[in-house]
Amino acid sequence: MTRVSSFLAVFFLLFLCLLILSRRTRHAEAVAPLRPGFYAQSCPDAELLARDAVRRAMARDARSAASVMRLQSPVVMGKLNWAQGCDASLLLDDTPTMLGEKLSLSNINSLRSFDVIDEAKEAVERVCPGIVSCADIIVMAARDAVVLSGGPQWKVRLGRKDSLSASQEASDEIMPSPRANASSLINLFQKFNLSVTDMVALSGSHSIGMGRCFSIVFRLYNQSGTGLPDPHIDPRFRRHLDRLCPAAGDGNVTGGLDSTPTKFDNQYFKDLVMEKGFLNSDQTLYSGDGRTREVVKRFSLNQEAFFDAFVEGMLKMGDLQFEQPGEIRRNCRAVNNQPLAQIYNLSRGIKEVKMLQSLLLN
Ligand code: HEM
Ligand SMILES: *[C@@H]1O[C@H](CO)[C@@H](O)[C@H](O)[C@H]1NC(C)=O
Ligand SMILES: *[C@@H]1O[C@H](CO)[C@@H](O)[C@H](O)[C@H]1NC(C)=O
Ligand SMILES: *[C@@H]1O[C@H](CO)[C@@H](O)[C@H](O)[C@H]1NC(C)=O
Ligand SMILES: *[C@@H]1O[C@H](CO)[C@@H](O)[C@H](O)[C@H]1NC(C)=O
Ligand SMILES: *[C@@H]1O[C@H](CO)[C@@H](O)[C@H](O)[C@H]1NC(C)=O
Numbered sequence: 128m129t130r131v132s133s134f135l136a137v138f139f140l141l142f143l144c145l146l147i148l149s150r151r152t153r154h155a156e157a158v159a160p161l162r163p164g165f166y167a168q169s170c171p172d173a174e175l176l177a178r179d180a181v182r183r184a185m186a187r188d189a190r191s192a193a194s195v196m197r198l199q200s201p202v203v204m205g206k207l208n209w210a211q212g213c214d215a216s217l218l219l220d221d222t223p224t225m226l227g228e229k230l231s232l233s234n235i236n237s238l239r240s241f242d243v244i245d246e247a248k249e250a251v252e253r254v255c256p257g258i259v260s261c262a263d264i265i266v267m268a269a270r271d272a273v274v275l276s277g278g279p280q281w282k283v284r285l286g287r288k289d290s291l292s293a294s295q296e297a298s299d300e301i302m303p304s305p306r307a308n309a310s311s312l313i314n315l316f317q318k319f320n321l322s323v324t325d326m327v328a329l330s331g332s333h334s335i336g337m338g339r340c341f342s343i344v345f346r347l348y349n350q351s352g353t354g355l356p357d358p359h360i361d362p363r364f365r366r367h368l369d370r371l372c373p374a375a376g377d378g379n380v381t382g383g384l385d386s387t388p389t390k391f392d393n394q395y396f397k398d399l400v401m402e403k404g405f406l407n408s409d410q411t412l413y414s415g416d417g418r419t420r421e422v423v424k425r426f427s428l429n430q431e432a433f434f435d436a437f438v439e440g441m442l443k444m445g446d447l448q449f450e451q452p453g454e455i456r457r458n459c460r461a462v463n464n465q466p467l468a469q470i471y472n473l474s475r476g477i478k479e480v481k482m483l484q485s486l487l488l489n
Pocket of ligand 4: 349351352353354
């Protein structure tokens, strides 16, 4: 790395920090706690309209629920990361070679589920323009996706602002890796004040949805570089996965994250106990760590316990988002103020992030 680009990288980070800090102080007094019924007066139909959009999307394609729901995890965490700004440690603490794989997680699914958010946002904007944030629509839609898939019902806390970062891609940066083991997941969630129980319960969102072969071939054929499969896969289930995902096959083929991928239930945990988890990051919760195994066992035996812990985890995760300065976006895909969008455009910033990484790692 040349001295000039090192300088540029540092300058970029400083610039970002200053910008974020100045925005933050300017908006500091606007901060108010999230609460249920935030739009009861200003846009009473908001929640109804959002649910209708999710329902329509699910009628078109049952998987929409999962795809919408998935947004809450990376979006919340991604934005929190950028709100912290100056300490972009989460973004940087993986090795440069991991970046490429993480980026490829920004996949077709995310794009597709953004259509649902757009649809909900448009419906809400028609009735009460400029009132309801996209962040709140995502949180409502994620809840609705769970409810409409047979999961628990709960009151979401609302009143978020949308981040000033334009890029949905940003969130993919810190999506936890499907290769992650239980202890690294515990540590990752700890950074957001989410407990072991929260983390296991939130992983239970994989009770709905699909994963790609791309995300599991390493564990089928070369777990941790051993040249062997993950030992924690039930033999019959492994034969099934081997057929679905042959070593040199199409990485875009998908399989259910649990054996009932359109139903939100505790089957996911039962599957883990039987070593029939799809993702390594799921199976490791049972097979890789005593702390998480206890929670998996409990949820596999008691669906109510899972639902209660899941709601608590979703509320906690939703509350995290609040720390950031922001606005009510008119269009969920772009910040209102375009020049800022370009500065914050992380998909453009990837280059700078890579530079920073090598700077910090060398
Ligand atoms: C514990 C850490 C987590 C890891 C390692 C993880 C990883 C993954 C991976 C690798 C996929 C499949 C992507 C693909 O192959 O295309 C996936 C899908 C999914 N994730 Fe997670 N995730 C985690 C936590 C969460 C949380 C907290 C939520 C929800 C709040 C969530 C919701 C989902 C959903 C619903 C899908 C299915 C999406 C679809 O079918 O389109 N995940 N996750
Ligand atoms: C879990 O993964 C982390 C990071 O990849 C690694 O440093 C650690 O040794 C692993 N822990 C176990 C118990 O395998
Ligand atoms: C976690 O909790 C501590 C102590 O309550 C607090 O200082 C910190 O800001 C929290 N971190 C996050 C990411 O919310
Ligand atoms: C398995 O992974 C290791 C480390 O990533 C690599 O060196 C090795 O060539 C891989 N083996 C096979 C059979 O792909
Ligand atoms: C999956 O599909 C996308 C878009 O359709 C394509 O760009 C990508 O190369 C495919 N990935 C794999 C692993 O086949
Ligand atoms: C962000 O950067 C990418 C890559 O340079 C570009 O294609 C995209 O249009 C930019 N987005 C915005 C909102 O400026």
